[in-house]
Each structure stands twice: as C-alpha cells, then as structure tokens.
Ligand code: SAH
C-alpha cells in the first residue's frame with residue numbers, strides 16, 4: 001500500500017516539474033512515506049529523518065516532508081519534535097500535497113495537514129503512462145478499515161472503510177494495460193469487503209469486470225479477511241481465468257481465546273473450514289498468512305494451538321510478527337504482557353515450524369512445468385550487469401508462478417533464446433531446483449512460440 005501511495009505522490013508532483021533522482025544528495029524535495037503498524041517501523045522513520053537533517057544543514061532550501069501513517073498519527077508533534085522539517089501530511093492528504101509544496105516554495109512556511117475527509121479522493125488515482133518498464137502494478141480499490149482488531153492502528157490512521165467506484169477502477173486498469181502492465185494487484189486493508197457500504201458491485205463482481213479487460217494477463221489481490229471470504233469469492237478462483245491461484249488469508253492466531261481478544265470475529269474451526277473449501281474447489285491454490293506471537297495473555301497452550309494450526313494448514317508461506325503495543329489501540333491496555341524474550345522465542349519457533357512446509361511445497365514443484373509471468377532480469381543479474389561487458393552471459397530472468405512463487409531462470413543453450421526479451425511474457429519453465437524462498441528452472445522450448453497466453 002505504501003509503495004502505491006509513494007507512486008501517487010511522485011505522479012502528483014510531476015506537474016510541479018519534480019522528477020525522481022537516484023540519491024538524496026541530489027534532491028530538492030524529499031518525502032518520507034511512513035508505516036506505523038509496529039513500533040520498530042516507527043523508530044526507523046525517526047532515525048532516517050535524523051540522517052536527513054544533516055542534508056538539510058548543508059542545503060537549507062531542501063524541502064523535507066513526512067507522509068503516511070506515522071504522519072497521520074503524530075501530526076503536529078512531529079513538526080514540534082523536528083525543527084528542520086517543512087511538512088507533515090496524513091494518509092488522506094496526498095491529493096492536497098502539490099498545493100502544499102507550492103505554498104512552501106513561495107512562502108517558506110511549515111505545514112501540517114492530517115485532515116481525513118469522508119469518502120474517496122479520486123484525484124489521487126491516475127495512471128503513469130511514462131513508466132513502461134514495469135510488468136505489474138498495484139491498484140488501490142478501497143481505503144481504511146472498520147474492523148478494529150484490538151492490536152491494530154490501521155482504523156485510526158487510515159480512517160473509515162470506503163470503496164472506489166468500480167468504473168473508475170476498471171478505467172485505471174485499462175490505462176495501465178495500455179501503458180504495458182500485464183498484472184495488477186488490487187489493494188485494500190480488507191479487499192473482500194469491497195463495496196459493502198456503497199452497494200454498487202460486490203468484490204467477486206468487480207473481479208469478473210477486471211477479468212474481461214483485454215491485454216491484462218493476471219489479477220491478484222490483498223488482503224482478505226477470513227470473515228468476509230464468501231463462496232462467490234472462492235468460486236472466482238476456479239472460474240476467472242486471470243485470477244491467480246493464491247490467497248493471502250491472515251489468521252493471526254490458532255487459539256480461539258486469543259482470536260476473541262483480538263476481535264478477529266472468527267474461530268479457528270471457521271478458518272479451517274474456509275481453507276478446506278478453498279482447497280476442495282481449487283486444489284492447487286497457494287495459501288499464505290500473517291501471525292502475531294506474544295499477544296497480551298497468550299499462554300503456552302494458546303501458542304501451541306497456533307503451531308497446530310500451522311501443521312494442519314501447511315501454508316505455502318507466512319509472515320509472522322512479535323506483538324507490538326501501538327498508541328490508542330485497546331490491546332495496549334490489556335494485562336499480562338508477554339516478555340520480549342518469550343515473544344522472540346515464540347517467533348523463532350513459529351518460523352521454524354513453517355520452514356519445513358514452505359520447503360516441502362516448493363519441492364513438490366521440481367520436475368513440473370510452470371507458467372510464469374516474467375518481471376525482468378533478476379536483482380542479482382542487474383547488479384552483475386553494471387560491471388559486466390558481456391550481459392548476455394548467464395543472463396538470469398525472474399518471474400512468478402500463478403501461485404506467487406518466485407522462479408529464476410537462465411535461458412538454455414539454444415543461443416537464439418539469449419537475445420529474447422522475456423519481460424512481460426508468460427512462458428513455460430521446467431522447475432529444476434527448489435530453494436527455501438524461490439525456484440530455479442529452464443524455459444521449455446515451446447515457450448518461444450507462446451504469445452501472451454493467459455495462465
Ligand atoms: N488488513 C490486513 C493486514 C493489516 S497489517 C489484515 O487484516 O490481515 C499487516 C499485519 O501486521 C497484520 O496481519 C498483523 O499480522 C500485523 N500487525 C498489525 N498490528 C500489529 C501489532 N500491533 N503488532 C504486531 N503485528 C501487527
């Protein structure tokens with residue numbers, strides 16, 4: 001979400017003649033987009049801003065701004081705390097940012113804007129047709145969250161849930177496809193409750209509209225809340241040819257008493273029934289999840305129930321976090337806080353128990369042929385190329401399976417392969433090796449003759 005917001009920020013500043021630079025030293029304007037989800041993310045913001053203060057001392061005309069969730073949460077406090085800062089703007093102020101920058105340029109004033117007007121500001125959603133190198137793009141379809149999980153700061157810093165107009169979303173995606181985008185990831189804190197308030201079209205209906213867009217090859221979305229996972233959405237995985245075979249379905253804990261105190265509004269049995277249904281209807285679907293360890297009052301038994309759930313589901317991959325107290329959220333006041341050491345130990349144990357399944361689910365793919373959408377040269381390759389005369393030697397490409405697994409491949413000995421630009425194409429790759437977080441393969445010969453098929 002922050003990546004997408006940063007893109008909208010930089011697009012909005014183009015009419016003011018600002019363009020991206022490759023280093024902070026060259027910049028006339030630096031905007032730091034921030035995340036407040038855990039304390040550590042927030043601490044990083046302030047240490048980074050401390051480093052930027054040195055730049056500002058050397059270059060007093062440099063405009064320094066802070067946006068995003070920490071800005072929304074702290075507002076004026078940040079300007080008071082950091083005298084070298086020019087601007088603090090919240091999550092609903094991106095559309096007003098160009099006006100603020102113009103005022104700072106003209107009047108050398110300092111500005112705080114953390115207003116959160118109701119509804120969606122469509123002016124911030126526009127397509128950047130200049131960036132033609134990218135294959136995949138994020139598209140925000142809704143803002144905010146009304147779920148109020150007791151540990152979470154999102155409802156406070158991103159405001160009430162509001163969905164964009166389906167026609168506007170489809171229009172934005174059409175524009176992206178015209179500029180070369182092949183895959184979109186629809187974003188929302190709770191994407192599957194899309195349009196619950198507005199009543200124009202349900203999330204599965206939106207997916208079918210997007211599925212009809214010519215030239216678009218793949219659709220992904222994140223994040224889904226288990227309580228809103230309808231049968232229609234489960235069947236969409238089976239029926240919509242462009243919808244990728246992957247769902248991120250955060251469970252947070254396997255203990256019913258912890259889930260209740262988290263206000264997640266489902267039990268572990270309910271969650272497991274959803275997983276069964278997904279796998280019955282769409283057997284190849286990849287399932288990933290988020291977990292919080294050390295929630296206040298989490299006992300050893302509660303934690304063991306979470307480990308049991310991991311064994312039962314056998315996820316493709318997970319993200320896990322140590323519980324972090326956040327300002328204003330109810331769980332901050334809950335008693336029986338878990339010690340830092342216990343949280344750390346539980347996190348290590350949880351990640352270790354998942355490691356086996358991540359590897360296992362990758363290993364079963366060895367020997368199979370997978371359709372992958374190629375995103376470009378692999379990062380390792382891009383680095384080597386900078387110092388290399390001969391970029392065609394051992395060139396390594398990277399892409400993803402429909403199940404969201406990263407596949408790196410080096411074209412085989414058929415030399416005509418070496419000159420091909422695979423970027424943005426769906427090709428077949430035979431999987432040769434499974435590593436812990438990626439796969440390695442070789443394109444099959446038929447890949448050369450495939451156009452932009454939908455897989
Ligand atoms: N809207 C999504 C994700 C929101 S934030 C959802 O409901 O699943 C991403 C993840 O951060 C959450 O799934 C949760 O695992 C984690 N998280 C949120 N607040 C946290 C906190 N206070 N401490 C630790 N992890 C947290």
Ligand code: SF4
Nearest residue numbers: 145147148149152154
């Ligand atoms: Fe936070 Fe997600 Fe819960 Fe909303 S649904 S409150 S974003 S964890």
